[in-house]
Amino acid sequence: MLEPINVSLASLNIMTLAPMLIAIVGALVILCIDLFKGGLHKSLYVMVSLLFLLLDLGAIIDFGNGFLKNGTVLGMFDVMLIDGLAIMAQIIIVVGSMLFIPLALTSKRFHEYNYPEYFALFLFMIAGFQFMVASDNLIMIFIGLETASLALYTLIALHNRSKSFEAAVKYFTMGALAAGFFAFGSMIFYAITGSVEINQIALALAKDEYANIGFVLIAVVFLLAAIGFKISMVPFHTWTPDVYEGSSAALAGYMSIVPKIAGFVVAMRLFEFLVHSGVVWLQVVLYVAVVVTMTASNIWALVQSDVKRMLAYSSISHAGFVMAAILIGTTQSNSGLFLYWALFSFTNLGAFTMLWVNRQKNLLPGQSSDHPYEKFAGMVKTMPMAAVVMALFMLSLAGVPPFGLFWGKMYMIGSAVTGGYTVLALIMALNSAIAAYYYLKLIVFMFMKEPMPGYEQGYLLNASLSLKTIIGIAAVGTIFAVFAVNPLLKVITLFVYNSGY
């Protein structure tokens, strides 16, 4: 029979679960409220979610302070791993979510926000992502991943349009396949090393000096495919444009940021030790993957006719760009990843929110998607401020200084240079140039073309105070990013460095 296990509560360090628990409790509270009194206005749920997210953030920041004092904290049978990466990723996740939630307060009615379950699911999802980043146990990561994903599929479907269902089904099916990959990869690692904890795996592999390199590589292949799916690496990216197009603009924006940072953290944990151990194969594959992801998605983005789809491809490209950090694997590059993503969150969220603001109920005449370029034609004449703000986000995405993303790009390219990847740095730079074309295309439509007659109905239809506030925050964040970069960089570098990356 099994020996009873004696575990002291203190050694469990149950506090490590606090942030996720807050989110879960929040979700339960929302469900309870609905249980007691149905039909409440969505604003209530928005605010409740916001409050819990605030608490969540507080808890994470508390961990952050603790981390700076005591270093990495383990908990729950060492399943939980609260290091600098976990903390920063969680901050990005929670802040991203906080900026997303108010987008529910649209002036038009949208089906999904009437369900309190939407908000509950949302909070569950956040908890899932938090679990994903705050562990180096493959089981935990898997659970976190699936929790979040399953919630996300539902959220997409809740948009209640034929396209959203299609998107949800596609995403779901591919997600299931990816889950299979992940599990299989984990299994191989388990078979070789007898552990599912990444640091243990690393130790075991180092001990026998990568004797089973073939199996290690096969495991890596499966995990790469699974994580690659999450962070939409070519050729595992195919879901991205369709899912973005099918879901609401707000959710698409969210998806371009939060799930990916979770994926990046897992990728960093999984692959960087391999890269550092001199697994050349992985270096080559990552190199190729980074370049292909960046370039191919950029090229496909060029030919899109729908802004949201273009932004989907663009976000794939940005992901590829950031993935270079994992390949380079220096403290600078890893810090760069977080800096980039933090700045990217603001800009991209702003861009998607602009789409959300201009969302109309029905398709425009002669168009097959929600946000065709033509819709934005001549916007500077009808809504100069909106056009300027949108242009701002586009320029930032293109990497035109001094707007937010430029600094991330610069730092990333800088880290590539420092890491010795000069050619990669050049490819990254040139990709930014290709990307500039499709961002410019929108600017061209907005500033240099005449408005299309009959398209007025699409403008600012969905605007509400909270949406405008979010846009305002995003815009300010984008313009004045330069002043935030220094403190951000300081903190990020500190966290990353102290986590051993």
Next chain:
Amino acid sequence: MEIYLYIALFAPLVGSLFAGLFGASPKTVITGIVTSGLLFTSFISSAILLSFVMSGHTVHVEMMTWMAAGDLYIPFGFVVDQVSVTMMMVVSIVSTVVHIYSIGYMDHDKGFNRFFSYLSAFVFSMMVLVMSDNFLGLFIGWEGVGLCSWLLIGFWYHKESATWAANEAFIMNRIADLAMLIGIFMMYWSLGSLQYDVVFANIGNIPVEVVTWIGIFLFIGAMGKSAQFPLHTWLADAMEGPTPVSALIHAATMVTAGVYLVVRANPIYDLIPEVGLFIASLGAFVAMFAATMALVNRDMKRIIAYSTLSQLGYMFVAAGLGAYWVALFHLMAHAFFKALLFLGAGNVMHAMHDELDPFKMGGLKKSMKWTWILMTLASVALAGIYPLAGFFSKDLILEVAFVEQHYILYTVLLLTAGLTAFYSFRLVALIFHGNERHLEHGIHPHEAYNFVLFAMAPLGILAVIAGMAFKTPYYEMVTQLLPAIEYHIHNHTVFWIMTIGTQLFVILAIAYAYKKYAKAVKVDEKVESGFFYQLLYNQYFIPKIYDEVFSKPYLKLSKLAWKEIDLKIVDATVDGIANVIYRTGEKTHTMQDGNLSSMLRWMVIGLVVLLVLAVAFTAGYNVVNLRAM
């Protein structure tokens, strides 16, 4: 004395600006009077300076810094010495006359005010050219006269031929100017300065090859301005400008700037006699070459222009042979009688309603007595008949060639002297003698305004006395600066034979011209259709050759550069790269066909490819750090 220098220099500028103020207004005689007055002032100042210089002094002022960068220092410095004062006198006299003359000549022209503005600007530039104390200052004037020449040749800008000629003159001069600039660069980098005094003091210290190159490049510059072969075609075409312009710019002053340059740079050319010989040879060639073209031409002004060209050749012979003072002396004398000739031609043109073909004139001595007298005087002077100016200056050049033992040059020049006499008097004969052929065309000539004739009178006087009266004092003055070499044929017999022989030869030529053209004009079909006649008449086909060899191919090449290279290669490459990227997107984005099955397939394919790679890699496992990449 500085004040006179400044007056001499800036009076024309003031005049030009004054006239320029009225540039767009209708004719106001005041502009003509004021500019003429100011030029007269300039002349007076120059005369005062002349007397000062005659007493053995020079004036040298530095007005202000122009350019200073690195070691280069170039001031607006002006020097009035024996050479420049000569030029100043020539310029101010001729230009004053031409200005006054123009008041009459341009009487009915819409651009009256503009004309005087340009003309005075030209004088200013010419003054800068001759007075500057450094090579770059000279270059200012050099380009300035080029600009004014462009403006004045193209003065009647509605005429296609005029504007074409203006551009031709400007561009051809620019070709030479480039060489001059190169010469200046060389001078700067080998001597560190462009000031005349510094350059001339140190020119002996640098390698002789460098000096040779400097000399060559400067002379190419001079060739452009003085229209020496092969840069000569612009001068004849420049006759499209108003006649006073031809008189002032394309006869008396600007075209002689090249000679002035060589004279001014005499310390350089003294060191490189081979280049000097080349200059002299080229000069002799041009003298002959131009004279032959003048023989058959049917355009009054062009004939005089070729004559100018020919005389410039003479001057270069003198300068090239080291007889700088002779060259300058001939320059001066030539300025007087050639300007006079042109002005006379201007009167004829006016009377003939701008008819230029002397074969359509004749017998004008009746109606235009004074013009006839003046032009005949000028022609006699040009032909070099004793005791007029040409005799003293031109025959001196022959003597120089003889004394320096360049007998070929001497022969060529002698023959040319005969040709000169012939075509000059062919022109006089055709215009003023014989039948009044113009009556057929219904033209009734009249003499020019009295004040115009009056203005021309000083030139007439000078054409007569300049040689006789000025030679000795001039020699004494100018040789304080220039090498004082007296060219005397010591053997008296030879001297007399030569002098008298030359005179006889020239007189024979004149007589022949009169005989052939003074009575009735017979057109000899056989001669005219002959090869030589056609060759000469078509200016040795040189303009045509230039057009075919340079102008047209250049335009073609330009079009090719634009349409084929720029648009189809350079630009197309850039667009091509962009298009390739875009097309790749168009071609490949269909892999996203929206079908879930294929999406899943892509994932599996990705996985399988990676697996294959992994297996393949494991087979040849090798730890090489990629970072070396």
Next chain:
Amino acid sequence: MQEHILSILIFFPALAAMLGFVVHKDSARAYGITVAAIEFFLSLWLWHLYDPMTSGMQFMEMAPLIPVFGINYLVGIDGISLFIIILATFFTLIGIASLTETRRVKDMIITLLFLEMTMIGVFAALDAIVFYVFWELSLVPMLYIIGAWGGPLRIYASVKFFLYTFTGSLVMLVGMLFMAYFYYQATGQWSFSLLEWYRLILPVNFQMWLFAAFFLGFAIKVPMFPFHTWLPYAHGQAPTIGSVILAAILLKMGTYAFVRFSLPLFPDASVAFMFPIAILAVIMIVYAAMVAYAQEDIKQVVAYSSVSHMGVIILGIFALNVEGISGSVFLMIGHGVVSGALFLLVGVLYDRRHTKLISEFGGIASVMPRYATIFGIMMMASVGLPLTINFVGEFLSLLGFYKQSHAYTLVAGTAIIVGAIYMLSAYKKVFFGTVTKEENKNLKDVNRTELLGLIPLVIVAIWLGVYPKPVLEPINNSVEAIVQLMHDKAQTPEAQKRIPNLAETGTMNSAQEAH
């Protein structure tokens, strides 16, 4: 206020542009003129405060921006940048004052004021990243100006302009990051400060690569052959004001950057690349002049003439001696004034006839004599007639390069010939001859507004041609510092030979290094 004058100069127009959103559109022009005039006088005041005898940087300001990565807001000017800044404020003023555009004037004014900020920023920046920020940012307003107010192909032209330049400068950014990394390796600290970088002596092979990276960015901007093809489109499509600013100021960014970055940072590479670049410069001069000669559109003639002149500037810069560099910096100003004026002049004609085809004109001199006169003056300045502004620069540039190579200078010198060919023939076709087109018979001569813009340019073009000293002297002093720095840093014997040592010959007016 004097300590912060540069920051004020940079950000005042931007601030004014923000406030400009509030101004009513009927008053936008007056507002723009006011702001631009204030800015112009500020820049003149800057000149007044500037000490011409000092060769180093003046009015330096420093504020930390991203100190962890060595990026600071560091601005300062020397003789080289001072006058280009003044040129920028001058042209913004002139441009706004003579603006004839009527569509969406307010947007135009705001855009121009933003553009002014970026222009001044580029020339004042002493931190590579700050420089880069302004450099890139300047593309945006220009994109808008070309794209929104341009001709029929405006979108193609503006996007081409943007993408081309953007691509080049991204490569340059990689170079800058590399440079900073070298600095980091050498000193253990990150820094993007140019003045700090000046102190680095880089291994020659690295210099080559970095030089190439920077070169691409600069060359596209200049634009050097064969990267020039965006320019004719940009000029051809841009509205007058766009062309004016583009030609007068924006192109100078490239050449300025060569002087500011390439030469002092990579002296050995500069020497090594001297002849390849000279070849490109010579091609630019001759080839662009030929292409200009073949043009059918008067504006394109001026556009290609810009390329040709920029070739002379490049040649002067790579003369690597004081004469050449001073000359080319002066020529930047000269070309700015002249080409700006020519574009304004073409705009005058375009406003009246809405065509720029040479064949549509002829005999304009008789209907618009004043216009023809001003055009003639500017054309003569463009072909480099002495006593006009361009001659000084062209002469010194060519003179400088003559020290390095006789043959190249001889070929490059054909600039004065081929330049005359295309300019004079275009002038002849437009202005001379008889008026053949009915529409041209009643064209109005330049009006007062237009004269307001043109007369100052004529004055400057002649004033600086006759008396360049106030401008040339400070330039010269600063250039001497750069040349001396280059000589001191030069490692290869070739470079030591080619770059003169001013300290030795004792010709430095103010033997004081930049840093």
Next chain:
Amino acid sequence: MELTLNHYLVLSTILFAIGLIGVMRRKNLLMLFFATEILLNAVNIGFAAISHYRGDYTGQMFAFFIIAIAASEVAVGLGLLIVWYKRTGKIDLDQMTSMRG
């Protein structure tokens, strides 16, 4: 013949491969879900076997979690499928191509 770990792993791999082929070939959404289930269960076999041979329970824990997740996946997946079926009356993948490019 004694069953070694390798046999289990080979079985697991074969099952996984079958699952993959199913995922690629099936056009019926329901069958597709079955294929994904096969994938996950293939992994379960592997985990259980390794866990047994190593005498370590982690693998079994992983397997349990996979089962749980597979169950929730089915729940969500079927939910989506039903909605899709209600809206379109089909569960054929080829019908689901409104978004492309």
